[in-house]
Amino acid sequence: MTSQTPADASDAQPQPGPSTGGAQDTTQPPQGGLPRILKNDPARTGFDPRTAWWVNYFKILTGSITAEGAFHYRESRYRAHEARDCRRCEQWRDWCLAHSPTVTFLRQRIADLGGELDARNVVCRRCPARLTEDGAVHRQSGGFSPDHGVLVCANEIRDRRHLEDTLAHEMVHAWDHLRWKVDWSGDKDLRHAACTEIRASMLSGECRWTREAFTRGNWTLTQQFQDCVRKRAVQSVMARPRCKDDVQAVKVVNQVWDSCFSDTRPFDEVYR
Structure with a gap:
């Protein structure tokens, strides 16, 4: 290894690994007062993971699920x-x-x-x-x-x-x-x-x-x-x-x- 550094930086590194999924009122804000992570609440978002995926998809098309709910629906399909x-x-x-x-x-x-x-x-x-x-x-x-x-x-x-x-x-x-x-x-x-x-x-x-x-x-x-x-x-x-x-x-x-x-x-x- 060499002690030389790229250009003006004396070191360099990227951030590995995926983040964890979301949560709202039950999630404490991270250090530094960063925004809370939102967890799905069917009463608020309209997305219920217990309902068939195609029903939720239709509800998105008809505007019955909020943009937040659509995000959680997308994540649920990724899990599936x-x-x-x-x-x-x-x-x-x-x-x-x-x-x-x-x-x-x-x-x-x-x-x-x-x-x-x-x-x-x-x-x-x-x-x-x-x-x-x-x-x-x-x-x-x-x-x-x-x-x-x-x-x-x-x-x-x-x-x-x-x-x-x-x-x-x-x-x-x-x-x-x-x-x-x-x-x-x-x-x-x-x-x-x-x-x-x-x-x-x-x-x-x-x-x-x-x-x-x-x-x-x-x-x-x-x-x-x-x-x-x-x-x-x-x-x-x-x-x-x-x-x-x-x-x-x-x-x-x-x-x-x-x-x-x-x-x-x-x-x-x-x-x-």
Whole structure:
């Protein structure tokens, strides 16, 4: 291992693992006064998990279930289809590990640093989303843990291309960790997390124009790529336990932006 660091960051790390499902009045607010997680109440939302799924679906179509209830309905369907989603995810994962140029390149670069990523530590699981009382929905499509490997959230993956982007994002984190021993939680310096998130969003392909335009509805031509990378980096830094608020997240991303956005290692340039 080397003591050198990526660009301005002296360390870097991403946040692994799925969050837990929601709860309202029975859930205590997390530290820092963050919004409570909402738990389904059929009397309030109109969604009753004891009712047949097609009845609830019809109630959503007719407006008898609130937006909050529709969120909990979606999560219930993910639970019901967990085994199917994981099987499909594993098929796409195996294809990417064997045939994706980006993924196979990153696997080799990770191996060069003494690491190994394969079907044993790239796992597909259902990741529960969280709905908080401020109306925000918190989802993730994957995560990286230095101790366990890469998590791919099977229920959030739309297709094989989406899984390829997600896997590439997490593998950039893995490469950064092996190269620079990133401080994922931000205990030492949140700039580490900011740098690796900038690099992962930039190099994975998740901010390519076609993804932004056709998947997220962002048809902006000028600065689209930079805006996407910056936005996703800020959101990821905000999820770190040591980040106080969005103001701090924006500040640390700005501090490392120039050096980390120009750092394309282990690639020669941004291909995706």
